[in-house]
Each structure stands twice: as C-alpha cells, then as structure tokens.
Amino acid sequence: MxxxxxxxxxxxxxxxxxxxxxxxxxxxxxxxxxxxxxxxxxxxxxxxxxxxxxxxxxxxxxxxxxxxxxxxxxxxxxxxxxxxxxxxxxxxxxxxxxxxxxxxxxxxYGRQLPEGGQDELAELAHSFNVMAGTLAQVEQGRVELIGNVAHELRAPVSAVRGYVEAAQDGLMDSQDAMGAVHRELGSLERLARDLSLVSRVEAGQVDLRPQVTDARTLLEHAQQRFALPFEERGVTLRVGPLSSPIPVWTDPERAAQILGNLLGNALRHTPPGGRVQVGAHARAGQVQITVQ
CATH class of the missing domain: 1.10.287 (Helix Hairpins)
Structure with a gap:
C-alpha cells in the first residue's frame, strides 16, 4: 500500500x-x-x-x-x-x-527543492538543497581537477617532445637533451605524487618545502624549459634584465610549476611574431614575478 x-x-x-x-x-x-x-x-x-x-x-x-x-x-x-x-x-x-x-x-546537481514553511519537512528540503549544492561543488571540483591535470601534463610533455626533436635534428647536444628530459620527467613524477594525494590537496594540506631561492634562477630555468616551444611557434621569449640577485622564500618546485603554467598560457595566446617578457621585481618585502 x-x-x-x-x-x-x-x-x-x-x-x-x-x-x-x-x-x-x-x-x-x-x-x-x-x-x-x-x-x-x-x-x-x-x-x-x-x-x-x-x-x-x-x-x-x-x-x-x-x-x-x-x-x-x-x-x-x-x-x-x-x-x-x-x-x-x-x-x-x-x-x-x-x-x-x-x-x-x-x-x-542543480536541482533545488522549495523550502516554504518552518516544520521538519522544510528543514529536510533545506538539508537536501545543501547536499545538492555540496555535490555540485564536488562535481565542479572534479571537472576542474581533470582540466588542471591535463594542463599540468601538457607543459612537460611538450617540453620533452621539443628536446627529443631538437636532439634528433642535431639542434641540441644529446647529453643536454637527456638532462632536460630528465628534469621534465621529474615534473611528471611530481604530478603523479600530487594525484596520489588528491584528498590532502582538497584539505589544503599540500606539502611545501620553502627555501631561499634566487628569483633569477627560477626565470632562467623557465627560459631554458620553454626556449624550444617558443622558437617553434615563432614567439620571442625574453627574461629580465636581472642585474642583481633577488632572494625569495619559496618552494622552487611549486614556483616553477606556476611559472610554467603562466608561460604555457602565454605561448598559446601569443600569435607568431609576438613577444613574451618575463621579469622579477623586489617590492615591499615581496617578490613580484610578471609574465607579459
């Protein structure tokens, strides 16, 4: 019944x-x-x-x-x-x-129930709406995570392809190319570790290993990493000028990750013949890194 x-x-x-x-x-x-x-x-x-x-x-x-x-x-x-x-x-x-x-x-997940009234049924509808909103946020986070993973994979994979092709064409010494590929493989290993710790990332418990680093070193490594992809696209990549050391307290690996994402975006949205300028400036006790 x-x-x-x-x-x-x-x-x-x-x-x-x-x-x-x-x-x-x-x-x-x-x-x-x-x-x-x-x-x-x-x-x-x-x-x-x-x-x-x-x-x-x-x-x-x-x-x-x-x-x-x-x-x-x-x-x-x-x-x-x-x-x-x-x-x-x-x-x-x-x-x-x-x-x-x-x-x-x-x-x-966007379904919402009417919450009219002040009784237990209205409270149940409110709880349902809160649950639906939470699930919608989780789903959005999942979609963003997939997009971020794809974005993170694109940069090192493109860099590895560029180094291998440069070595095959004789434009780069094989030893230098292997060293560069080894660095990019380290980035891929770091990404794999991050994916295995998704729950910690969502909880805001990402492991950071900060240390005093010269901002010039970060920019120089980024320039070396993206030199070939920029050259193939016909886009000029310029760094500096940086005349004196710029010490900064940061996690070099994470900083390189962020800088790589910014340069990857700049490369995709800059037409051939364009220019991308990267700089670093000490200001009010902080270091500002710009990608223009």
Missing part, C-alpha cells in the same frame, strides 16, 4: 477511536451531572415533581445522546477532511523529495 492511503487510514483510525472515547466518556460523565440537576428540579417542584424524576432523567440522557450522535458525523467529516489535507501535504512533500533524489542520482 502506498504512503497516502496508509497515512489517511491511520488518521481515520485515530479519529474513530477518539470519537468512540468521546461518546463513552460523555455518557459516563453525564450520568451524575444529569442526576444532580434532576434532583434539584424535583426539589424545586416539590411533591408534584417526585413522579417525574425518571422521565426527567431519561429525557435529559436521551437529549444528550441525540446531540452527540448528531454532532459526531459532522465532527468525523471535518476530522476526515483535515486528515486528508495533512496526509496529502506529507505525501506531496515526500514525492517532491523523491523526484529531487532521482534527479540528483542522475547527475542533476
């Missing part, structure tokens, strides 16, 4: 039981009450009222019973209508929640 008939039948059972209790209680409680009033009426009527005691008592009890039997159907009708409305409201809310859950299960 579905929820609405069960709720309605349970309400009707309670209404019927309460009606029976009401009639029984009225009949039992009315007897002494009626008897006191009959005695008072007989006393006021004197001797003439003594013979009417039974008739008065019977008439008053019969009147009460008829009044109860007349009012009871109307009360049951009103109670039944109220029970129907209450059961319908509960089942409508359950159906709405069921439809929302089905949509959520099919991947529609």
């Amino acid at each position: 579905r929820l609405f008939p069960r709720l309605l039948l349970s309400h009707l059972a309670v209404i019927t039981a309460m009606g029976a209790v009401l009639v029984l209680t009225a009949e039992l409680a009315a007897h002494p009450f009626i008897q006191r009033h009959v005695d008072e009426m007989v006393r006021q009527m004197g001797g003439a009222g003594a013979g009417m005691r039974d008739d008065l008592s019977h008439g008053m009890r019969e009147t009460l019973t008829r009044a109860l039997l007349t009012a009871l159907p109307l009360a049951l009708l009103v109670a039944t209508a109220t029970a129907w409305i209450a059961a319908r409201r509960v089942t409508d809310s359950v159906r709405t929640l069921q439809a929302g859950s089905a949509a959520l299960a099919s991947g529609e």
Whole structure:
C-alpha cells in the first residue's frame, strides 16, 4: 500500500477511536451531572415533581445522546477532511523529495527543492538543497581537477617532445637533451605524487618545502624549459634584465610549476611574431614575478 492511503487510514483510525472515547466518556460523565440537576428540579417542584424524576432523567440522557450522535458525523467529516489535507501535504512533500533524489542520482546537481514553511519537512528540503549544492561543488571540483591535470601534463610533455626533436635534428647536444628530459620527467613524477594525494590537496594540506631561492634562477630555468616551444611557434621569449640577485622564500618546485603554467598560457595566446617578457621585481618585502 502506498504512503497516502496508509497515512489517511491511520488518521481515520485515530479519529474513530477518539470519537468512540468521546461518546463513552460523555455518557459516563453525564450520568451524575444529569442526576444532580434532576434532583434539584424535583426539589424545586416539590411533591408534584417526585413522579417525574425518571422521565426527567431519561429525557435529559436521551437529549444528550441525540446531540452527540448528531454532532459526531459532522465532527468525523471535518476530522476526515483535515486528515486528508495533512496526509496529502506529507505525501506531496515526500514525492517532491523523491523526484529531487532521482534527479540528483542522475547527475542533476542543480536541482533545488522549495523550502516554504518552518516544520521538519522544510528543514529536510533545506538539508537536501545543501547536499545538492555540496555535490555540485564536488562535481565542479572534479571537472576542474581533470582540466588542471591535463594542463599540468601538457607543459612537460611538450617540453620533452621539443628536446627529443631538437636532439634528433642535431639542434641540441644529446647529453643536454637527456638532462632536460630528465628534469621534465621529474615534473611528471611530481604530478603523479600530487594525484596520489588528491584528498590532502582538497584539505589544503599540500606539502611545501620553502627555501631561499634566487628569483633569477627560477626565470632562467623557465627560459631554458620553454626556449624550444617558443622558437617553434615563432614567439620571442625574453627574461629580465636581472642585474642583481633577488632572494625569495619559496618552494622552487611549486614556483616553477606556476611559472610554467603562466608561460604555457602565454605561448598559446601569443600569435607568431609576438613577444613574451618575463621579469622579477623586489617590492615591499615581496617578490613580484610578471609574465607579459
């Protein structure tokens, strides 16, 4: 049996039981009450009222019973209508929640339920909406993670391809090319370690190993890493000028990762014949690295 008939039948059972209790209680409680009033009426009527005691008592009890039997159907009708409305409201809310859950299960994380009212059903709808919003954020994070991983893989893979092709064409010494490829493989290994620690990344617990580093070294390594891809695209990559050391407290590996992402973006969006300028400046106790 579905929820609405069960709720309605349970309400009707309670209404019927309460009606029976009401009639029984009225009949039992009315007897002494009626008897006191009959005695008072007989006393006021004197001797003439003594013979009417039974008739008065019977008439008053019969009147009460008829009044109860007349009012009871109307009360049951009103109670039944109220029970129907209450059961319908509960089942409508359950159906709405069921439809929302089905949509959520099919991947529609943007589904929201109406939150009207101040009762538990409204609180349940609010909790559902919060859950749907959280799942939507998780899904968005998953999509962004896939995009970020693809973006992270693109730079070292492109660099490795450039070094290998340069070595094959005789444009770069094989030993230098192997050293450069080895560095890029280190970047790929770092990415693999990061992917194995996704839960820690989401919790904001990324491992950082900061140390004093010369910003010029970061830029020079980046220039060496992207020299061939920029040359192949016909884009000029310039660094500096950097005349004096620029010490900075940073994680060199993470800083190189960020700088590589910026240079990769610049390379994709700069047309052939264009120029990309990279610089570093000490300012107010911090170091600002720019890619223009």
